Amino acid sequence: MPGVSIHGVDVSRGVVAAGMQVELYALTPVRKLIAAGALAASGVLDHNALSASMARGEYDAVFQVAAWYRAQGVALPQTPFLEVVQYRFGIDNPEQHYHLPFKCTPWGYSCFRGGA
Numbered sequence: 001m002p003g004v005s006i007h008g009v010d011v012s013r014g015v016v017a018a019g020m021q022v023e024l025y026a027l028t029p030v031r032k033l034i035a036a037g038a039l040a041a042s043g044v045l046d047h048n049a050l051s052a053s054m055a056r057g058e059y060d061a062v063f064q065v066a067a068w069y070r071a072q073g074v075a076l077p078q079t080p081f082l083e084v085v086q087y088r089f090g091i092d093n094p095e096q097h098y099h100l101p102f103k104c105t106p107w108g109y110s111c112f113r114g115g116a
Contacts, residue, residue: 002053002097003052003054004024004091006102008020008104011104016041018039022061023062024061025062027058053094054098059091060088061087065085080106089113100114
């Protein structure tokens with residue numbers, strides 16, 4: 001099953017990041033928006049373009065962290081530590097699936113290639 005899946009979780013409160021705005025861009029040969037939207041109630045970005053094979057190259061996943069925490073009523077400093085997280089990754093084998101778990105708090109995050 002080729003494609004990309006993105007799953008967001010707020011590990012500081014133990015909840016999925018439902019509603020967080022996320023964009024996925026291809027960077028090669030030029031920056032191009034592939035998918036954008038809010039994470040679903042499951043914490044997954046549900047977008048048809050993500051199930052297609054992705055070309056070999058570099059990609060950016062962009063997570064609107066501070067806006068999401070504000071919308072959740074989480075108190076943030078006037079200048080938040082994390083406003084937007086941009087996660088650059090590469091796809092080498094277009095026939096493989098690339099699962100991108102995004103674990104966050106207002107003060108840190110983790111992105112990695114998962115096994116889903």
